[in-house]
Amino acid sequence: MPALFFLLFVAFLLGILIGWLMRRRPSGDGRDISVFSPGPDQQPRADTLPGPEAAPHKDALSIPSPLPHPFPGPIPSPIPSPFPSPFPIPIPSPIPIPIPIPIPIPQPVPSPIPIPFPIPIPIPIPDPNPIPDPRPRPDPGQICVPPAVADQYAPAQLGSILAVHLAGSLADGSRAPASQQSGPVIWVDRGDEVLVHLESTQVRIQGNSVLVSVDLETDQTGRQPLVVAFSLGDGTDGAGLVATTDELPRGNGLLAARWGQALQSAVWASLLNMAQIHATERRKAPLGLSINGNTLNFQAGAPLVAAAPAQVIR
Numbered sequence: 607m608p609a610l611f612f613l614l615f616v617a618f619l620l621g622i623l624i625g626w627l628m629r630r631r632p633s634g635d636g637r638d639i640s641v642f643s644p645g646p647d648q649q650p651r652a653d654t655l656p657g658p659e660a661a662p663h664k665d666a667l668s669i670p671s672p673l674p675h676p677f678p679g680p681i682p683s684p685i686p687s688p689f690p691s692p693f694p695i696p697i698p699s700p701i702p703i704p705i706p707i708p709i710p711i712p713q714p715v716p717s718p719i720p721i722p723f724p725i726p727i728p729i730p731i732p733d734p735n736p737i738p739d740p741r742p743r744p745d746p747g748q749i750c751v752p753p754a755v756a757d758q759y760a761p762a763q764l765g766s767i768l769a770v771h772l773a774g775s776l777a778d779g780s781r782a783p784a785s786q787q788s789g790p791v792i793w794v795d796r797g798d799e800v801l802v803h804l805e806s807t808q809v810r811i812q813g814n815s816v817l818v819s820v821d822l823e824t825d826q827t828g829r830q831p832l833v834v835a836f837s838l839g840d841g842t843d844g845a846g847l848v849a850t851t852d853e854l855p856r857g858n859g860l861l862a863a864r865w866g867q868a869l870q871s872a873v874w875a876s877l878l879n880m881a882q883i884h885a886t887e888r889r890k891a892p893l894g895l896s897i898n899g900n901t902l903n904f905q906a907g908a909p910l911v912a913a914a915p916a917q918v919i920r
Contacts, residue, residue, distance in 0.1 A: 755884035758901040761809040768818065769807040771876035793868065800824050800865050806831070814838055814897050818873045822861055830858040832866060834873045841896035841903065847878065849895070880904065 759767065773791055790803050806821040815837045823829040832855040839845030851874075854866040877895060885892040885906035893905040 753884070753887050755880050755887065755904065757884070758898070758903045760901055761811050764816075764902055765807050765809040765818075767880070768809060768873070768876055769804040771879055772802070772804055772807065772820070772872055793865070795865075795868060798864065800861075801829075803829070811897060811900050811902065814840065816897065816902060820869060820873075822865055822869070824861065824864075827858050827861045830861050832857040832862055832869055834870050836874065836877075838895050838897050838902075841894065841898060841905065845896075846894040847881065847892065849874065881906075 755767075789805055790801055793800050793802055801823040803821040803823065806819070808819045810817040810819075815835050817833055817835050819831050819833045821829055821831050834851065834855045836849040836851050838849050851870060854862045855869055856862070878892075881892040881895060881904050884904040888906050890906040891909035893907045893910075896903045896905065
């Protein structure tokens with residue numbers, strides 16, 4: 607870079623010198639004659655021209671000057687130099703771009719979740735001298751009056767009570783109302799449905815057998831009755847809660863083959879449910895179902911407890 611500046615400076619000086627030499631030229635009498643801008647008093651005279659044509663006096667015929675007049679007027683001074691300035695032009699330095707300084711962002715520190723201490727639950731201590739309750743309390747041995755299940759039933763009474771228990775539980779799991787005789791219900795089993803007319807439930811007692819008749823209705827068979835028979839003991843044989851029945855109920859064969867066992871299970875479960883309610887109301891355990899004359903009897907008493915564990919005899 608310094609050598610380049612030096613060469614430019616030398617070229618600038620040479621240009622000035624050459625321009626000055628071309629602008630002025632010495633005359634024969636010692637005067638400087640301008641080559642580019644001769645004035646009116648600087649026109650060359652004939653007596654100053656070299657050669658034999660020179661006139662010895664001022665009245666001699668003047669000869670046109672052989673010097674050219676390239677410009678019609680005077681050249682302005684100073685003459686602009688065609689060469690660049692030897693002085694270096696300052697190059698603006700680029701503005702430094704500041705590097706962004708990362709500002710640390712504080713991360714929120716999760717506060718620990720306080721673990722609640724277990725609150726001690728006070729255990730109530732019974733008062734050794736309790737204050738007597740002024741309200742009367744029922745006798746533990748007293749039963750509901752009238753009881754939900756009586757000790758014995760005639761066939762006409764048993765039919766209406768048994769129809770309420772045959773309703774079973776609803777599809778949503780709630781209990782069916784057990785206050786009065788129910789109307790028709792739909793039983794669903796493995797995709798099949800049957801309409802059970804509970805209001806048609808009838809009961810007959812013949813000897814040691816209780817006969818229960820219920821009307822069932824399907825699209826294929828229409829409304830047909832099915833009769834379920836259970837043979838019970840007389841209360842002295844120790845049969846207890848055991849009964850015998852037919853393989854299928856009596857009635858329409860197609861209806862009995864599909865819904866007979868379901869009806870048998872429903873009737874027997876209803877009788878056992880009545881026996882359980884009868885014993886619970888009396889603070890006892892159910893002992894058996896028996897037929898005495900023309901009535902169905904429910905027996906309840908103290909629960910049977912084995913005196914000693916049974917031993918396996920090999």
